[in-house]
Amino acid sequence: MDVTTNRSGSDYRRQAVTAELKSYxxxxxxxxxxxxxxxxxxLADGDAIVLAGGTDLMLQTESGQIPYRKRLVNIRRISEMEGIAKYGDEIRIGALTTMTDILGDELLGVTTPVICQAADHFASSQIRNIATIGGNICNASPAGDMLPALLVLDAEVELISFDGGSLNRRRVPLNGFFTGPGATIKKPAELLSVVCIGIPEQRATARFIKSGPRPALEISIVSAAMSAFRDGHKLFHVRLAFGSVGAVPLRATATEMLLEGETLTARLIEQAVEILMAEINPIDDVRATAWYRRHLASVYLRRLLIDDD
Ligand SMILES: Cc1cc2nc3c(=O)[nH]c(=O)nc-3n(C[C@H](O)[C@H](O)[C@H](O)COP(=O)(O)OP(=O)(O)OC[C@H]3O[C@@H](n4cnc5c(N)ncnc54)[C@H](O)[C@@H]3O)c2cc1C
Incomplete structure (x- = not known):
């Protein structure tokens, strides 16, 4: 008997079995x-789980990897969370926007093609038709393809919640949003409603690269994105981000600082690779060894800097 709660071992066992059964x-x-x-x-009581496209959620709940909560909230009928539009000097992408929507969007194609490149490397047409940008972000996989592309664009996300009878909105940078594999600073009662991106300067260019043994339906072994503008041999406003090289999608800020405003020489590129190797922390898993991931990250950084295919 637990004297603090007045409950016996069988009470606890019953509670554990009930929780497992509910999840089942x-x-x-x-x-x-x-x-x-x-x-x-x-979502307000924090005992609900959001369903968008379901391409991650269904696999995770059905396999028991994550438990169901009391309520399943299907957000797919919320038209306010759809669409891509320009507001002043930023682009707002509704959380329900699918990879197919992104691929076909003219505004993104002109202003932020790096997002379209990431969508183009994403899964298969069937998955792209239902997988949403909000789901890719909230799933918080270190391998999420949209994430390096959004990180180099300094994207922010808007989180909404019901607070004291009114709708509360907070806006947070994506850099800092991820806290671990599958974990973010978003609270269970919060919904990601929109992704906001400042329209990049016209002279800025950005690029996304992803590796995998097959061109389609492949979770990345390493992905990389870079945004910068080039003035002669110098790079300015450098942003570098990598996927699958650590517990979270990573902005390589130390490498960025080394490169900022400097003349790109063979020596500088090798110094940048050295710093990147200290910033990343890949693991061995079924898809690749940590050694191979390091090798790929160094190859991708060189390619991005030289702007080579
Ligand atoms: C065959 C296959 C291939 C795949 N290939 C790729 C690939 O190449 N690249 C890649 O990055 N991913 C890939 N994925 C993973 C998946 O498709 C993506 O992560 C997708 O973007 C998830 O979006 P969704 O709308 O399906 O999210 P869901 O599965 O509905 O949700 C994912 C998680 O986010 C939460 N969530 C969703 N939307 C919101 C919101 N607006 N606010 C708060 N929480 C929310 C859900 O509760 C859940 O925890 C693949 C999956 C499959 C099954």
Whole structure:
């Protein structure tokens, strides 16, 4: 008997079995809100799980990797979370925007083609048709393809929640959003509503590279993105980000600092590789060894800097 709670061992066992059974049986409630405010209300008690395209969530819940919560909130009917539009000097991408939407979007193709490149390397057409940008971010996989591309664009995300009877919004930079594999600073009661990107300067260029043994349907072994503008042999406003080289998608800020405003020489490139190797912390897993990931990251950095295919 636990004297502090007055509960016996069998009480605890019953509670554990009930929790396991509930998770096994799936959610007890289903909600399909049509507005952001309704969705935030359904999430307010923190005992709900969001369903967007379901391409990550269904596999994770059905395999038992993550447990269901009490309520499943299907957000796909919320039209406020759809669409790509320019507002002043920024582009706002609704969290429900799919990879297919991104690939076909003229505004993104002209202003931020690096996002379209990432969408083009993403899974298969079938998955691209339902996988959302919000899901890719909230799933927080170190291998998420959109993430390095968004990081080099200094993207921010808007999180909404229901607080004291009203809708609360906070905007946070994507750099710092990820705290570990599958983990972010987003609270369980928060919904990611929109991704915001400042329109890059016209002279800025950006590029995304991803590796995998097959060209399609492949989770990256390493992915890399860079944004900068070149003035002669010098790089300015350098942003570098890598996927699958550590616990979170990584902005390589020390490497960026070394390169900023400097003349690109063979020696500088090798120094940059050296610094990058100290910034990344890849692991061995079924897809590749840590050694191979380091090798690929160094090759990709050289390619991005030389701007070579
Ligand atoms: C066959 C296959 C191939 C794949 N290939 C790739 C690939 O090449 N590259 C890649 O990056 N990924 C790949 N994935 C993973 C997956 O498709 C992406 O991560 C996708 O973007 C997830 O989006 P979704 O809308 O399906 O999210 P869901 O599965 O619905 O949700 C994912 C997680 O995010 C949460 N969530 C979703 N939207 C929100 C929101 N707006 N606010 C708060 N929480 C939210 C959910 O609760 C869940 O925890 C692949 C998956 C499969 C099955």
């Amino acid at each position: 049986l799936g959610p007890q409630e289903y909600a399909a809100p049509t507005t952001l405010a309704q969705a935030a209300e359904f």
